[in-house]
Amino acid sequence: MALILSIETATPVCSLALSDGPDVLGIRETAEKNSHSQVVTVFIDELLRECGLRPGDLDAVAVSRGPGSYTGLRIGVSTAKGLCYALDKPLIAVDTLEAMAYGMARMADENTALPLLFAPMIDARRMEVYTALFDAQGKKVREIQAEIIEAGSFAAFREQHVICLAGDGAGKCRQVLLHPNVHYLEQFSVSARYVAPLAYEKFRKGLFEDTAYFEPYYLKDFVAGVPKVKGLREE
Structure with a gap:
């Protein structure tokens, strides 16, 4: 092996x-x-x-x-x-999101009338999450993006699918994303x-990376906060 x-x-x-x-x-x-x-x-x-x-x-x-x-x-x-x-x-x-979707597919209840889609979510601050959509076979059906969750999120998919949400970004959706075809996988980690x-x-x-040049996929640029030190002020 x-x-x-x-x-x-x-x-x-x-x-x-x-x-x-x-x-x-x-x-x-x-x-x-x-x-x-x-x-x-x-x-x-x-x-x-x-x-x-x-x-x-x-x-x-x-x-x-x-x-x-x-x-x-x-x-x-x-x-x-x-x-x-x-x-x-x-x-x-x-x-990262593909691996999350793989795990979600193995714990979801497949006894549904509609096909399942999996939306792994990573907290990206405020109401924004990093997410994508995958089918039960792990195929990506919507590309990775940083998305602000609103009441109409996933509207193009949720009428014909059951959408399963999980991850540390999913919790912030509960108050705004209310739809009978949106399910939350509480036990997923x-x-x-x-x-x-x-x-x-x-x-x-044989799908290997070039170790010397490989970098993480951040999706968004890192923005450092202004240090809050007594006696200093922003110019």
Whole structure:
């Protein structure tokens, strides 16, 4: 098979999975805020030790490429690239929303009269989310975008489909997106366990990134806030 370490840091969840082919051997994850930089290397060491493996036994390293948190993505991608350089292993990038949709499809109730569409959502501040639409087979039916959620969101799809929403951006939709064909997957959580099978498919096809030039997919430019320091004022 193929031993792949998958890293998911695009959201407040920091999650790592070690897999052999399509089978996940172990998971480490936490939703503790701002913990990514503190735990990501610890989780790697714990997973390898748990499975009796060394870093050099890996066949590839996969990372969730975004969109998502600027800082979280930088940490995940930097870690993945560092491992690939040090171990001379290929780098695999998996779309964050695609991996979320893959997981959502496996926990959704398929006993519906209408076909299902999955809208994974990542919080992009205020009423905006990063989202896309996927069918039950994982095919993208609407491209990734930063969208302000309104009462009419997904109007072109929701009359003929049941749209399942999940992710840390879905909660902000509840008060404005009220429609009988819009369902919320309450128990869903972002996880590297959903990155792993998609990474394996890319490994089989030889779809690797250029480690030197690969960058996360931020979707929007990072904007630093003005530091609030006593005695300083904006010119």
